Amino acid sequence: MRRLSIVHTESSCGWGGQELRVIIESRGLMGRGHGVRIAAPAQSRIFEEAGRRGVPVSALPIARKSLPALLAMRRFLSRSDADIVNTHSSTDSWLASVACRHLGVKRRIVRTRHISAPIPDNAATRWLYHSGTDHIVTTGEALRRQVMRETGLAADRVTSIPTGVDLQQFSPGDGQAARRALGLPAGAFVVGIVATLRSWKGHRFLVEAIAGIADAGVLLAIVGDGPGRDNLRRQVESLGIAARVFMPGQQADVVPWLRAMDVFTLPSYANEGVPQAIVQAMACGLPVVSTAAGAIGEVVVPGVTGLAVAPQDAVSLRNAIVQLRADRALRERLSRAGLEQVRARHGLEPMLDRMETLFHTLQQRSAGVAAVRETGRE
Secondary structure (H helix, E strand, C coil), X not given: CCCCEEEEECCCCCCCHHHHHHHHHHHHHHHCCCEEEEEECCCCHHHHHHHHCCCCEEECCCCCXXXXXXXXXXXXXXXXXXXXXXXXXHHHHHHHHHHHHHCCCCCEEEEEECCCCCXXXXXXXXXXXXXXXXXXXXXXXXHXXXXXXXXXXXXXXXXXXXXXXXXXXXXXXXXXXXXXXXXXXXXXXXXXXXCCCCHHHCHHXXXXXXXXXXXXXXXXXXXXXXXXXXXXXXXXXXXXXXXXXXXXXXXXXCHHHHHHCCEEEECCCCCCCCCHHHHHHHHCCCCEEECCCCCHHHCCCECCCEEECCCCCHXXXXXXXXXXXXXXXXXXXXXXXXXXHHHHHCEHHXXXXXXXXXXXXXXXXXXXXXXXHHHHHC
16 A cells, blocks of 8 residues: 555544544554644644654644634645545534635545534535545444434445554553552452543542442542543542542553453443543453443443443442442453453554555545546646
8 A cells, every 4th residue: 555644633622532542543554654644733632642652743723713723724734745634523624624625725534523422404514524524434333323314424425443442552461560559459349430521421420329339448540630620529528438539630551540440430421432441441351331322332232341321320330330349250251251352343453454444545536536637638
């Protein structure tokens, strides 16, 4: 396959699985010899992380839709040699699509849709999906079906490519050694979550569930940071369980925390694709408790690779945790099945293979159109 030049645009200033996938995918395709660059606001976390992790990055004022942002995007893309522009959030998708379709910049545009939020039903959004982009990638099959249902796009315009994880990095390890390094009690039963502290991740229901478990040996590790941090701290204090809850904040390396856990939870109730955190937890050999939000059901198969609970239901969540606490054999069975599933379907290389093939197909289609136009001139 020929070398491609790929630009990822990301207007989000937050940090989570979406932004992390952009960086992981960029690094992976760079490792295969492709030219990759990320364009993001200078104040965004992805701008900082891309530079730190060795991915070329350009600062663009694209955090909000505006005429200066559109002109900056047009300038940037017109000077770029990109074969493919891969957009990721709504704002940068609009800016890149308008720049390429109405302002004369000829680039193939792929939109990766990471979340299951409803798609607006209006003429402008229909233009964005039907004419403003060449292809849509989703991070789960449920999201793919949603996009086709809500936009009317044909099946060959939408592809599901779940995020892959590095199975060398995320793997089972010595849980007791991890606990010693992190200062967690050796004999405790540690329930954990790794996620940005946003409302729809369901942290508050998890805190309530832990508070409802009388066993003081059941501890909670909340790994991550975000806008919900202060509210969660107040909730923990008000429920009188501060001694049982660890909140270490954002971690550059979450593997030790995953290895220190007995059970991984992600009680999200909205906006999910296939969450990287669940795949990472399964790769580390953890049993998982989650919901069916978004495309989570594609990895958490109830009773097979995990336990599924009702969303926004602390009692259901508490009961699942108590069940796993009492049943070591169930924990081990779910862990084995989850690990086997991740190794078979969610490694990093299959994701890179599929993205690379899609990008090449679109680039070749562009080359074919250009050749036909040249022939017509002759």
